[in-house]
Amino acid sequence: MLNYRLVAVLIFLSSVVVPLASRWAIEPQGSWFRPFVVWALIVFAAYILQRHRKIDES
């Protein structure tokens, strides 16, 4: 069945997290490695989501 939780996460990411994170990541005064920090956080979130999800929940 359609995984509503994943869709909700996708909508939340695209509408809230991505604009904020991208603005922070490429601030002119920011460090060059900020985008990697954002990426690492997403990987961590994916790990947490995956840990609680069974494969059949699609």
Added chain:
Amino acid sequence: MSPDIALIAFGFVAAGALCSYLMSTYGGTGSRNLLLVLALFAGTGSLLATGTIEMAGRYGFSTLLALFAFTMVFIFSPLIFYPIRRLNEIIRFASLVDFLTFRFRGKAVATIACSCLIIATVPLFLAQLLALSSLHDFLFDGNGWLFATLIVATILFINWRSIEVGVAESLRWIMAAAGLLLLLALAISALVSVNAIFGGIGEMNQWVVDSGQRLIVQRMDSSYSLFIIFLAASFALPVNFSIVISETISDRQAGITAWAYPLLMLLASIPVFPLLWSGLAVQSASPLQDYLFAIPALSQHPLVAGLGAASIILVAIALLCSLSLMLARMVLNSFILPNKALHQQPNLSRWINRHLFVISSILIIDCALLGQIIKGRSITDLYLVGFAGLAQLTPGMLASIYLPRISRKGFIVGLIGGLSLWLATLALPLLFGDWSWQPPGADSPLVFGMENWETWAFEALLVNVVLSVLVSTLGGMDREQRSFARLCMVDNIYIPARVQLSHNSVEQMRDSLRKTLGSEADTEIDQVLRNLDLDYRETRPAALRKIRDALNSSLTLRFGVLAAYQIMEESLPLLTPARQEPDDIYQIESVLAIQGDRLTGIASELNKLRVHHREVLDNLPIGIVSLGQSGEIIKWNSTMARYTGIDGDAATGALVSDLPEPWQSAIAAFLAADENSRDNLPIELAGTTHWFSLQKSAATSSDDLILLLEDQTNSVLLTQNAINNERLASVGRLAAGVAHEIGNPVTGIACIAQNLQHETEAGEIANSADLILSQTDRINAIVQSLINFSRGDRAYHNQLQPVSVRDVAEEAIQLLSLSSPQISEQSRQEAKQQFICLLDPDIRIASDPRQLVQVFINLLSNARDASSDNSPVEISCERDGPRLKILISDQGIGLPDAIGDRLFEPFVTSKEPGQGTGLGLWVVFNLVKNLGGEISLSSPAKNSDRGTTAELLFNLHAD
């Protein structure tokens, strides 16, 4: 020339190959998880080793967004890959082309999708060859033919070996080793370069700020285009598809890719910018795509440079091998096997392997030749064009699982439109140079090539999507397309239909399959039987359907969707199309039992209801059997299993004729009969008789039949005991009369014996002996009559025989006269005369004489008791077709209205307390029913204004 670096590079390549071998030989589960992610990581080929540094220089942080987009397909794989993976568990696709062919149906789909995939992956082939060529130019002077020949020979050797030992597994290890080497090379190269050139990371950071690179890399002008193209390409990249849906990858392993693959990509992209800045800081003359080995070499780190060079060689070779073999498989499945007479091929596996090798070799050699004309091109450009081409397959792929209205025609037209535009505007200009066209009336010409790659990549994708939607909307879809579109939907659970097969046994299936598959048929059937834990004796339709499905799945994986479909249609055709058949209810049950926890919302609640109903049905104390239209058993509940000793799994899917005796005969006979219910059917189980009541009714929503069985053994035994007791009570009542009846002849014998003591004449002695014999005969007749009546062990063991109704009635009258309260001979004669038997002595019915005597005794006794004025009781009969109607009419007090409806219930009597047990008519009712007859009572008696008539209906004997 850098011979040291070359030597080190080849050393690392050898070490990588050794590492691959060791991991494949001694690797445990942990290493298999790592293997999967590393193989996926290496599936990008030389992009990460060479292309990304160039991309970073060209697009800055947009590169990171592109690489991140490439990993998103795994983060959101539950929305994309898992639905396909679940379908793959049943259909088993060999490639993306097979999946698309299965969804959109038809040879045209296979041809176009395969062609598109081959054309779109050519730039990726060229990118690997270009990376190797560039490496050659750095390591060696002079002509690169020798190096190119060596690389091609190596690829052909690996391909040949992989085909021999198993493509998927073998290549996965090589790719994993390449991925590991690449990750190490990137990290170490960046570290040593930064240390050598800047002196440390802090100094590099300062240089980035001072040189303005921080602002340069922060530009995001091409970020959207890169994001979309990389994301779309990641869906259709053959390596991603084949690895994630592979059946050798467990669900848990597939789940790990959601975070492990993005993590590896993150780790691989961190060194990209330090490497780029190191090169820029020293103003290296090498092209950006060579930085991985050129900068460490410049920093006097030949070992690290060798590692970088080795990683490029290994990932390029690994990707070339895997891509060429995957494409070869697609070509074989889409173009060659559907037209091949497989049964004429003596060794099919060898033939397929040979063709795989030949096709993959042709692909590699063609691309190597083509690579000679693209020297000097950018690897990034090749990847961008290749990914834009692969992206053309993504709309169709997404439509397969989310848009059931997209038709075959829509898919084909969209793909051809998008691919043509891509070819004209990006692919051909990349190979043969940019070109332009001045549209009439336009101010400036349209430039086709990498200058406007973002525009053309988007335009091609847009044309594809728009054409697909338009054509699908305007055109219709046939039934087959709709059926398969629904099957591929993301929320669909595949339930095989209850199809009618043209074969009734596994052997028949094998023989038929041999006609199209030759000797391979035996191998396939054996394999399927082993997997399903079945054997050649199997004849149950449901099991045969499972075997057919498994064969179809296995053949699809081996020969592709098209060839497998042809083989199945020719060898194991269905009697009616699958889509016209009802879903296999049993399979729905099985699938829901396994996958029920995937359901959410109302579906989940409905599933709970299903489980509840199933438990209710299973735990009902009556046996339930549901039969399909074809006589196939769909439901066999646990009570039924307990009654019969036949397990539900064994019975379900079988025909009634497959059941063991005595159930086969009993159920088949009942199903064939017109009656909808039958009581007290005796069935011998393990030497003991059990009695069952059977009922059947048709399901209202389908043609299925429902059969109910109830064990009535206890009830029957209780009834039998009550009947015996009642008879024994009658025997007791008769005993006094019998004693008196026997007493008279005994007295006579005694007198004759006394006379005999004094008799001397032979004639008189003989006369006396005759008299004694006649008296003993009389005693014998009385005793035999009582013995016959008292035998009760045969009730409910019907052995119907021709019985003279008159004989039985007279015997009953005789017995009743014994129990008469008037024990004088005269009274007894009067009692006998009260009963007027008008029965024809020649009329015979099919009955059991002992049980029938008991029936008559009870009815005549009731009639006599009701006739207090000794009014006559008439016993008559009349034919009613094949049946005989026996009427016992009295002129007594008749039946009270109060008990009219409950006459045949136990303990119901109209007699005074102490006069009757109330069991007589109940016993009569049970005995008559057991003898296959019917009984009814009516009051007043027929042709009278008083009394009662008991009407018995029995089958006449056939003779």
